[in-house]
Amino acid sequence: MDFANLKAEIIDFSKEIGIDKIGFASADPFLELKKRLYKQQQLNYQSGFEEQDIEKRTNPELLLQGARSIISIALAYPSKIKDAPRSTRSDRRGIFCRASWGYDYHHILRDCLKKLEEFILEKVPQAQVKSMVDTGELSDRAVAERAGIGWSGKNCAIITPEFGSFVYLGEMITTIPFPPDQPIEDMCGTCTKCLEACPTGALVQPGQLDAKKCLGYLTQTKGFLEDEYRGKIGNRIYGCDTCQMVCPHNKGVDFHLHPEMEPDPEVVKPRLRSLLFLSNKEFKEKFGPIAGSWRGKKPLQRNAILALAHYKDVTAIDDLAKVLAEDPRPVIRGTAAWAIGRIGAPEGKKILERAKLKETDEEVLAEIEKGLRLLMDRMIEKQD
Structure with a gap:
């Protein structure tokens, strides 16, 4: 043949x-x-x-x-x-990669x-x-x-x-011996924009990634996000595009060749507060068809809480207080506690102290203490 x-x-x-x-x-x-x-x-x-x-x-x-x-x-x-x-300030949104x-x-x-x-x-x-x-x-x-x-x-x-x-x-x-094609020339040259822009330093050197530091990976984990990365997640709900967006070879690149790949703006750039109380059925109906749903709703809801903290969204305090008081998952309750502290609203102290009296999970209690320390730091900053 x-x-x-x-x-x-x-x-x-x-x-x-x-x-x-x-x-x-x-x-x-x-x-x-x-x-x-x-x-x-x-x-x-x-x-x-x-x-x-x-x-x-x-x-x-x-x-x-x-x-x-x-x-x-x-x-x-x-x-x-x-x-x-x-x-907007009254309607904060997250982003999927x-x-x-x-x-x-x-x-x-x-x-x-x-x-x-x-x-x-x-x-x-x-x-x-x-x-x-x-x-x-x-x-x-x-x-x-x-x-x-x-x-x-x-x-x-x-x-x-x-x-x-x-x-x-x-x-x-x-099992067919096709004639092979030739690899193409590496065109990165001396450019290091991706390494310099990586929010967590996950690109340790050209062509080498510490996956455990990459926000693309971290947004998919299900436990508490380590403190050092919470301030770096920004409004990312799933994945990270930073190293691609700064790449000169991606400048002006935007192809819409496949209708099934077109994003639904309300799905891939969702309202953060609307993510907090989704039922499993609602989550599956809205996010199930996209690749970013494969780990379930828990990591995405945790990331939405961190994004609200990133924005210091005081309009979300009541919702976060409800999450802290009612959500059955320790990771979500604890992250909400930390976020309340990070946002720094005056009513945050009472919310956290009230939650502290009822909480039994040790990890959540530790997050409540972190939230209270963050609030105290904010008060000291304002006095100075």
């Missing part, structure tokens, strides 16, 4: 089904990545969300016997919201890969394929880099010449 000709047919078909960029790579083991991953593991820089077996992450043969090639696909997503609602706008990209890319699989197997019935998106064992970015989709930026994102880094990635391992 003429595999070069088949490759050309696949490229043409990929355009028909809405794939914005496609590349082909060998299925050789990712030896350099393997070294980096072991180093990341030693430094405890991994988030814990990724596949733990480094051999599986770097050797396609372990995932599909007889693997010869990997097909990498990329779909471009929007970076701007049309008619975005404004956050751009990669979680629109319909959950996992489903979109899996649908594309399924169509691609069917096309290939119709042409080569004896072939075997295995597709994955994001949560699979392989590193989407390592595959995309090898396949010439883009280069790996200093912010650890794949940057494409056409769409910047605003692309979703997926891949398919195959």
Whole structure:
């Protein structure tokens, strides 16, 4: 079989089904990545969300016997919201990162890969394929880099010449020996804007991320956010786009090629106070279709409380007092206590002292004490 000709047919078909960029790579083991991953593991820089077996992450043969090639696909997503609602003093809003706008990209890319699989197997019935998106064992970015989709930026994102880094990635391992594409030149040069802009210093050096410090990871955790990061979360409800937004290769990049990726402004830039009392059913109906809902409502509600504290939103004090008094989850009650202290409204002291008399959870009590200390600090500042 003429595999070069088949490759050309696949490229043409990929355009028909809405794939914005496609590349082909060998299925050789990712030896350099393997070294980096072991180093990341030693430094405890991994988030814990990724596949733990480094051999599986770097050797396609372990995932599909007889693997010869990997097909990498990329779909471009929007970076701007049309008619975005404004956050005002009486109506503060949070923000979801751009990669979680629109319909959950996992489903979109899996649908594309399924169509691609069917096309290939119709042409080569004896072939075997295995597709994955994001949560699979392989590193989407390592595959995309090898396949010439883009280069790996200093912010650890794949940057494409056409769409910047605003692309979703997926891949398919195959037993077909396709002619591979060539990786493209790294165009980051001497620029270090992403490293300088990272709010938490999670980008420890070019191409190396301490995932446990990244706000993209921290917004997805379910426990109390460590004190050092609470003031850095801003109005982020899920994820962080800072290292992408400062990247010169993303300047002016905003593609609206897929209707299903268009964000609902009220979903991806939600009113903060409206997030506090959502039922499970309401949460699922409103946020269930987007990728940013996968960890459930608890982390997002905690982040909304931290965002209200960031804004020092005195209009939210009554709602936070209700959360502190009535929410059954210690993390949410405790975060509300801290936020009340951070906001510094005069009635905050009575609210926290009243809650202190009724609270039984030790961690929440510790957060109430933090809130009271913050209020005391604010009083001292005003006196000075």
